[in-house]
């Protein structure tokens with residue numbers, strides 16, 4: 001029997017949730033025995049593949065590129081997990097929402113730039129008006145809050161999902177790390 005197909009995705013987050021995933025240490029080997037990691041910042045696959053069983057999503061949806069990617073991920077994933085507070089609430093990326101897109105870009109790329117002042121129009125993905133939690137854009141099956149969620153909690157969720165069960169994360173608060 002083939003193993004479940006596992007993916008992890010990094011949207012607008014600091015990578016701390018992926019660092020916490022790596023903190024599972026030797027349990028990573030066990031997960032690798034039980035699932036095929038088919039897409040992740042940790043592997044070299046360029047395109048999100050079809051027919052993924054479980055995808056962990058770190059980060060908020062903040063740019064047009066994030067938006068395109070999360071729709072693609074959702075369409076190709078059976079069970080989608082919002083991993084960490086940025087995915088669950090928009091958290092740190094959402095702090096820019098009251099400021100507005102134009103003043104934010106002006107501050108970052110013009111006022112605080114010492115060289116090459118100017119708001120980029122190529123390469124850097126265009127920002128959405130607001131940074132949004134993942135579930136406000138696509139359906140989410142499992143919420144795993146925390147900034148970051150601890151390695152133990154991430155392992156718990158993966159262990160349950162790979163065993164074919166739905167993890168009960170209702171009691172986990174955003175102080176779950």
Ligand code: SF4
Nearest residue numbers: 013014016084085086
């Ligand atoms: Fe980083 Fe915390 Fe956001 Fe995870 S939830 S991406 S650790 S800021």
